[in-house]
Amino acid sequence: MITAAAPIRARRVLPGFTLSLGTTLLYLVLIVLIPIAALILKGAEIGPARFWAIVSSDRAVAAFRITLIAAAIATIFNAVYGLLMAWVLTRYDFPGKRLLDALMDVPFALPTAVAGLSLTALFSANGWFGAVLHPAGIPVVYTIWGIALAMAFTSVPFVVRTVQPVLEDLDRSLEAAAETLGARPWQIFAKVVFPAILPAWLAGCTTAFARSLGEFGAIVFIAGNLPFQTEIAALLAYIRLEEFDYNGAAAIALVLLGFALVLLVASNLLQNWAARHREALR
């Protein structure tokens, strides 16, 4: 058992650091950074005055407004429904729970165009739901409600899947402690459970909102795409591209990119605020 004397070199416990980080960075640059940089450059060559003219045109403003309002409606709906769904999936045992849990991923897996087609079929005047809603004076298809519906469908897993693991890990003895201290069930939820899942819930809601802003495939089928009424921003950018108006498309896309970045920052700030008791440790 004689080993040659060699200088001692500290080794990383995990191998492959250089290779794995290098690959990751290369991928990130190729797939994410270069396209975004190209978009920004494309937008920059338009010039500020022309850029402003494009994005403040009536049709573009209407498209942004519709997109934002519909995304807001979808997000509010998902915030409530997604939270409820996560609660049901973590807190109760019932037959078919695993199936329901698996179904939650369908909007992720399903091609969005398929989702759009089936929603349109269901809610159009002669569809199953539309046959009831239309005579009642609630048209869904070709209205902003249809857009919100398609957005809600595609983005609900974001809320469920971010809240669910946090709710699962939540120490049940916290709730037991609150109960022995005299708290009623709704107080336990409001004062103990909700603050604990708030950061995850906010994160889920903002990603759902961001996803809704960018949703395209599911919406174009159900929206009717009437300019000034049911035309979303992503579609307008697509139309501009079809017309070989690259500048117009890039300008609109840049605004959407801006929204996404603002959301990302807002989301992180909110999460930090909601988790400030954890931050205090650092």
Add this chain to the structure above:
Amino acid sequence: MSITISAMTKRFQKTEVLRGIDLDIAPGELVALLGPSGSGKTTLLKIIAGLEWPDAGSLTVNRSDWLQLAARDRRVGFVFQHYALFPHMSVRDNLAFGLNVRPRAERPGKAVIAAKVNELLGFLQIAHLADRYPAQLSGGQRQRVALGRALAIQPRLLLLDEPFGALDAAIRRDLRRWLRGVHEATGSTTIFVTHDQEEAFELADRVVVMGEGRIAQIGHADEIHDHPATPFVARFMGATVELPVTLAQGRALGAGLDLTALPRRALPDGSATLFARPADIRVMPDAVSPWRVAQVVSTGAELRVALTHPDLPEAEAVMPRRGTAPLHQGDAVTLRIEAAALFPASRREAAPAPQSENRKKEIAR
């Protein structure tokens, strides 16, 4: 708060956790539920708190049926093993929680709550931690906050689940004395769960030893130490050396054993099992004994002697190093048992029957 538990049973799926518990606790008493893990002690504590529900039996507190009351209406202070402090609230808010959630009609004013919290912070000697979050506290500090949060509702009954389980030895001793002080100052009936004998005996007025869902023995330290009611209690109390002996007219006899130090027992003649602590065993040279010294280890103050027998499991003796004649591996020795518990052999293997358990309990009382 006088508590009466009778004929209580509880099972989780196929496991019987409580197999018939009868227990009376007097007002102001400090009682320890002592037992190994899986003995049902925590389940019993949670049932008293209203966090678990028994399958059968009754729980009467001051003549009212607590099985009809939800946990939040029992006004019980419960301290959890891992504290269960609310992580997003400061120490101050944690302490005030029980008062803040009261229905508006019963809730004290903001100033009253703040005063009460300040009083508690002082009483628990944690005033300097008031604005910290639980994540910023040490284990001992968290334990104090957890107890303070439970005390804030002026509980009629204080329940603690392994209160010092997660703390290191020095802090445990400290907090033990402190908890005794808190109990005396508040005068509330207190029940705590522990698997640590020293903790149970040092702190409690009365110790309830539990094993496999039953109460094995109730008593004070000396009683349980000197007269274990069952083989289970004997083993749990550290009598790890089990030797087969023969009883004749109340005297125990065994080859290679010197049992003359044991008093006569009112037990029938026949085979029996002797339970002894290693510290109650002395070894003496004896050429004809079947016992051999296998190993001698010194800890400085004590000698730990491993002993082997051709037909029996290995035994251990612990004796003071000074004043003991030198021992060598392979020496033939007699084991002199200074103190031991004896149980008729037939009871050794069979699980203790509930009837005889109850009889033993009566004797222990």
